[in-house]
Amino acid sequence: MSAPTTPAALTIAEAQAEMRAGRLSARELTEDCLAAIGAAGALNAVVHPVPDKALEMADAADAARAAGEDKPLLGIPLGIKDVFCTEGVAAQSASHILEGFVPPYESTVTGKLWAAGAVQLGKLNMDEFAMGSSTEHTTYGPCVSPWRREGDTAPIVPGGSSGGSAAAVAADLCLGATATDTGGSIRQPAAFCGVVGIKPTYGRCSRWGIMAFASSLDQAGPIAKSVEDAATLLGAMAGHDPMDSTSAPLEVPDFTAELAGDLRGRRIGVPQEYRKGLSDETAATLENGIEMLRDAGAEVVDVSLPMTKAALPAYYVIAPAEASSNLARYDGVRYGRRAKLGQGDGVLELYEKTRAEGFGPEVRRRVMIGAYVLSAGYYDAYYLRAQKVRRLVRQDFDRVLEEVDTLLAPATPGPAFAQGEFDGDPVQMYLQDVFTVTLNLAGLPGISVPVGRAANGLPLGLQLIGRAWGEVPLFGAAAALEARAGTRPRPQPWW
């Protein structure tokens, strides 16, 4: 293993060890991250840097440590997805309609991170309102992956919607990042960028202060350089919050409890439906993953989730329906940007012009699809039917997760694609989410772990799926994969 050459390239666990030993200060670490961000403009991952705030928080962390304090994230610089409200720091969910918005309050999740000692570096690029799988649909312009195909300089997408989070972590601009996942938006970009991302059980993290996309599906989680770091970050982010009625009143367990990765006595299932139509590379990666889990002592068996095929279209009814309702709040009255009105324009024109100017094409498409499937005459045929399919998807998982405690599946159909590859074909882009949306519909936790490389050099990830509230054993299985996959793949800096 080649040792990282700069502090910003350390994992959270490594940086904590250095700081606890007095060999590194939070200020040095933060300055190194800020320098890395300054040099990485070509990635367009960090869209609202806050260097002054970062250094102030770093100094406070150093002072606290000098006074004998120690906390899990004391002095650890993090990037924050632009979907989180951060008091006094711009947040616009990568949308033109929220240009100029400065939240007057802090999201629960980011508030918990600062309370755990973390340092805020700035806001990260994403697909507008978290709708997308490539971080190309953003008012800030596309985010570019730090990865390139071997022998090729074509820009590659970092995945989405948390593409800025995955790119910033993979490029060592920060030690970890927050992200959100409604249909795969943590796990897919993590897989594309060769880093770790977990979507916890629905209700594990508070949604208070996170701009809503589809409230029954949205969950926050971390993107990190290692399984251990992801467990540490989730421990700080999770917990009941009276401000979110869907956040679970459960104790936060020690997510690092089973990281030794001993899987003896564990039964892990591989859904047969997730093996269909895989590229040879993805199929081979899945086989490697199965061998790794067996090597760690697990019994790996075939299982079946017959509703898999119907899950994706059901998701693309439910998510836009909830989005059309949630995004009704962006009306040019209370916050954000208002269109310039003409003589005699009334309040209807104010809404319609503001939203026409403010929403990008993908958000407009989804809000319109949502309005359509909820409209009179179509509600039963689309929305109600999709909600019934959702129950069938959940029942599939309930049945299978009685026989096995974890599932192994691909995270994505293949490695990251090139910028512009799916222009003009939204359905092809939606198919990227085929292995991830099922978990959101069922509310289950899933973690994406890098386990290999494609022939073109790009990282490939696998996804582990756990029982509801089963993140501790899920992290254990992820650690077993990570230990056998070897050192985290690092992109060759070109930026």
Next chain:
Amino acid sequence: MSIDRATVRKVARLARIAVREDEEEQLAGELSGVLDWIEQLQAVDVEGVEPMASVHPLELPRRADALTAAEGEAGIQDKVLANAPDARQGFYAVPKVVE
């Protein structure tokens, strides 16, 4: 093609998004593409299945109908209005509404 231009105009109005006439044709194509793909849901047997709106049983907690600490904070009105595109005399301002 399941969506025609008239439906695009209707849905645009429901969604409160102004759509220019010269965009209608393309939007009709895009929305039809998505909806035709979603059509495969009709093949699933959902007879007798209860719709599922939430993954956890919904037992919404209640709280006292009183101001929270944040709502009662001094200067909260200014804070709330600070992001408004047009705020006057403690209110959001909009064009005159005549029904």
